[in-house]
Amino acid sequence: xxxxxxxxxxxxxxxxxxxxxxxxxDKTLLIRDLLDQKSIVTLFTRPRRFGKTLDQTMLRTFxxxxxxxxxxxxxxxxxxxxxxxxxxxxxxxxxLGQYPVIFLSLKPAKQPTFEMAYGSLxxxxxxxxxxxxxxxxxxxxxxxxxxxxxxxLNMETDKITYAKSIAFLSECLEKYxxxxxxxxxxxxxxxxxxxYFNGFYDEMVSFICSLFxxxxxxxxxxxxxxxxxxxxxxxxxxxxxxxxxxxVSILDGDYAEYFGFTQKEVESFLExxxxxxxxxxxxxxxxxxxxxxxxxxxxxxxxNYVSDTVYGNTEFPKPxxxxxxxxxxxxxxxxxxxDRTKHELEELxxxxxxxxxxxxxxxxxxxxxxxxxxxxxxxxxxxLKAVKxxxxxxxxxxxxxxxxxxxxxxxxxxxxxxxxxxxxxxxxSGLTEAFENDxxxxxxxxxxxxxxxxxxxxxxxxxxxxxxxxxxxxNNGRYVVKSNRxxxxxxxxxxxxxxxxxxxxxxxxxxxxxxxxxxxxxxCREALQQIEDKHYENDVREEGYPSVKKYGICFYKKxxxxxAGE
Numbered sequence: 001x002x003x004x005x006x007x008x009x010x011x012x013x014x015x016x017x018x019x020x021x022x023x024x025x026d027k028t029l030l031i032r033d034l035l036d037q038k039s040i041v042t043l044f045t046r047p048r049r050f051g052k053t054l055d056q057t058m059l060r061t062f063x064x065x066x067x068x069x070x071x072x073x074x075x076x077x078x079x080x081x082x083x084x085x086x087x088x089x090x091x092x093x094x095x096l097g098q099y100p101v102i103f104l105s106l107k108p109a110k111q112p113t114f115e116m117a118y119g120s121l122x123x124x125x126x127x128x129x130x131x132x133x134x135x136x137x138x139x140x141x142x143x144x145x146x147x148x149x150x151x152x153l154n155m156e157t158d159k160i161t162y163a164k165s166i167a168f169l170s171e172c173l174e175k176y177x178x179x180x181x182x183x184x185x186x187x188x189x190x191x192x193x194x195x196y197f198n199g200f201y202d203e204m205v206s207f208i209c210s211l212f213x214x215x216x217x218x219x220x221x222x223x224x225x226x227x228x229x230x231x232x233x234x235x236x237x238x239x240x241x242x243x244x245x246x247x248v249s250i251l252d253g254d255y256a257e258y259f260g261f262t263q264k265e266v267e268s269f270l271e272x273x274x275x276x277x278x279x280x281x282x283x284x285x286x287x288x289x290x291x292x293x294x295x296x297x298x299x300x301x302x303x304n305y306v307s308d309t310v311y312g313n314t315e316f317p318k319p320x321x322x323x324x325x326x327x328x329x330x331x332x333x334x335x336x337x338x339d340r341t342k343h344e345l346e347e348l349x350x351x352x353x354x355x356x357x358x359x360x361x362x363x364x365x366x367x368x369x370x371x372x373x374x375x376x377x378x379x380x381x382x383x384l385k386a387v388k389x390x391x392x393x394x395x396x397x398x399x400x401x402x403x404x405x406x407x408x409x410x411x412x413x414x415x416x417x418x419x420x421x422x423x424x425x426x427x428x429s430g431l432t433e434a435f436e437n438d439x440x441x442x443x444x445x446x447x448x449x450x451x452x453x454x455x456x457x458x459x460x461x462x463x464x465x466x467x468x469x470x471x472x473x474x475n476n477g478r479y480v481v482k483s484n485r486x487x488x489x490x491x492x493x494x495x496x497x498x499x500x501x502x503x504x505x506x507x508x509x510x511x512x513x514x515x516x517x518x519x520x521x522x523x524c525r526e527a528l529q530q531i532e533d534k535h536y537e538n539d540v541r542e543e544g545y546p547s548v549k550k551y552g553i554c555f556y557k558k559x560x561x562x563x564a565g566e
Contacts, residue, residue, distance in 0.1 A: 004273060007307040014058040018079045023272060025265050025299070027055055028085035030258040031062050032092050034226070037254075040244035041216050041225040043188075045232050046259040046291075047250075047382025049300035049321060052228040055258060056103070056186045059226060063182050064101035067134050073097075099223060100173035102128055102166060103184045106208075109191035114200035117191055118207060122155060125165050129153045132169065135176040145172065163210035170221035180223035183215060188238075189229035196364035197328055209238050217242050230381050232360050249360055250380065253292035260289060260296035269302065273310050285317040288403030290385050298382075301406055319409040321382075330383060330410065332367060333374045334418045334455065341371050342455050348402050349411050349457050353387060358396045375400070383407055415455045422453070423471055432476045432496065434562075435507050435549060443551075443562040447472070451558040462513050465555045466493055469509070479507070492536040497545065505547040506540040514556040523554030524563035531565060 008022035017024050034042065046052055062085070066074040076097055080086050086093060104124055111117040129152050136146055149172065151157035152165050161168075170181040188208070195204035216225055216239075232247050239245055248255050261269065266287075270276050282302060289296040304320040307313075337345065344354045356375045366373050378384045379400055388399035402408050428450075434443035450472055457464060466483065473481050479496035493511045498504030510531050512523035528550060531537070537548045550565035 004310070007273075007303060007310065009303055009307055012053040012057065014054060014061045015076075015079060017054065023269065025261055025269065026084050027051065027258045028058065028062070028080060028083040029088065030055055030255065031059065031085045031095075032088045033255060033258075034059075034224070035092055035095060037246070039224070039246035040222065041227065041242060041246065043227045043229070043232065043239070043245060043247045044255065044259065045229055045247070045249045045380060047230060047289075047298075047380075049298070050259045050296075050382070051299050052259060053105070053107075053186050056184045056226065056228060059182075060101050060103050060184055062096055063099045065097050065099060065177060065179070066101075069134060071134065071137075099179055099182045100132070100177045101182045101184060102132075102169055102173070103186070104128060104166065105186040107187045107190050109204075110194045112198055114195070114203045117194060117200070117204060121191065121207070121211075122162050122165075125162065126153060126155055129165070129169060132173060135172055138176050140175060141172070159207070160210075163207060164214045166211060166215035167219045167221070170215070170219050174221040181221050182223050183219075183225040185212075185215075185225065185227045187229055188212075188227050189231050192364055193230070193328075196367070201365060205238070212238050216245075231362070231377070232380075247360075250289075250291045251358070251360070251386070253294075256292035256294035256296070260291065261299045261302055262297075263287075263295055266297050266302060269306060273306055275306060275309060278309065281317055285405045288385055288407075289382065290387075298404075298406070317405070319406045319413075321406055322410045322413065329367075329374065329377045329381060330414045331418070333371075333378065334414055336374075337455070338371065341374075345411070345415070345455050346457075348384070348400075349408060349415075349455075351401070353399045353401045355390075355397055355399045358398055383410070412457060415457070419454050419468075420471060423450075424475065428472055429476065431472060432478060432507075435496070435551065436505065438549070438564050440551070440562040440564055444560050447553075447560040447562070448558065451555075451560060456558070460513065460555070460557060462493075462511050465511055465513065465553075469511070469553070470494060492531070492534075495540070497540065501544045502546070504545055505549065506537075506543075506545040507549045507551065508536055508540075509551050509553055510536070512552070512554045514554050517556050517559055520554045520556055520559065520561035521563070524552035524561055527552030527554065528563060528565040 005021055005023040008017055008024070011017050011022055044052065061076050061079050064076070066076065068074060080096070106121065108120040108124055109117040111120055129149065133153065135141060136149060148161070148168065152161065166183065170183065173181050191204050191208060192201070195201045216222065232249060266282060267279065270279055270282065282305060286298045286301040286305065287295065289298065298321055301320040305317060308318070333341065334345070347354060354375070356372050359373065359376050362373050362376050367377060375384070379386070379398065384400040385403040386398045387401055390397045402411065428446070431443060431446045434446065447469065451468070454468070470481060470483055473494070473496065479498055481494060481496055483494050484491045492508055494509040496507040508531055510527035512527045514520050514523045531550050531552070537550065540548055552563045552565065554561050
């Protein structure tokens, strides 16, 4: 393989993508479709890291009549040489470089307090005012307009002025260019999600509502607007009364191929870097999303996988998305799960499906009103995919499953984290006391109760129970817990040893898994026999422990039986 193009990890700006020669998956026909549909305001809802910002900066590069501080106009046509949009027809190319563009990213508003989040937003607005400050040199700009413009530029005005600042900038730009304005708002719901989890939701909703209403609803200078985010949140009144709004969610068929990588795009990408042989692994881990009727891969994960593989950083796939996307909603679901939800999570992690009604306009404020709302959040933010739709009782229902191995990994890690945190909050000293006192019934009941509470991965193999019981015992305060150490003629499963030896105690635990509930007692006896046959107690006897207790423990799904040895 000859010289390869650099791989665009985290490259969100279209000009940088082209200038620096990165491998680019061509999404420029998005321009054609937007011009064909002629929607005044289009809201695209897609999961995080699916190329929304890159698409927005591509639109800006194409449409913008970009004026530099010295008054010269930038020719951006070079950024589209050889791109698909240039072959789409003259009726599209004629729009290149013809419009003033306002570009606003709301991602910087991810801050711990309202003051910081609000300050970050108005700083982004200030930057856009600064970028367009060339208009202040126009003789058609009155002193009153300059004064208001400079008050925003210098961040010396009130909230009302900031709330109307995008509309005001639009008006100024239309007067200067004699052309209506294109507004691009990226990741509009980041401030809302952040505010919800940090406790200043209502304040942020109020400001965003005012900002958007003036910019998108009552703005006579608006030519077209494109808004991107994860969720549609119309109940918050952010888009209330906006009758020129077209919402394109992951359920819709149009524009489906412009966010994320299609099968053909992934095949070309892998071929470019000599990784065709890895196609099945990439598909298992990063494919599985369905936008409309188009199969889509997670672009962030595919790009990182290709980079790590090409440069020898890994031999195995990794859950790249879990390090960038907020898992707060998964955590909320798991921590607040009732018995039914726990069962449904187990079904999903095992590769099964669940059916839920669709609520596209749920809000962060609705997150705990019902478990169904949480499932909807998971679907629209990329943690579930639809495999079937149905319509009954005037309601759309979706059959949903987990998209791929990467997302299953995220669920499992969140379940493990939740389980360990849950155990840390409990007093489980009764379990070690039961082992000390040969109270097998109490030990069985405690372990079974914990199994009933947790969320299993449905593999129900011995190693699952091994990790589970080790977690229950890890913070017992009296015993050191060791597992799978060489002893005698084999490996015991778990041993608990007091730090003192001469007056101490060692407890040997051996596990078995039964094929059915009637095999629990037999499994316990086999475990106890193994302890004897393999002489597991030899090492601890040689260490000097005067008391060695032995237990056979057998599991079947969420049932546990404990039996003591002699």
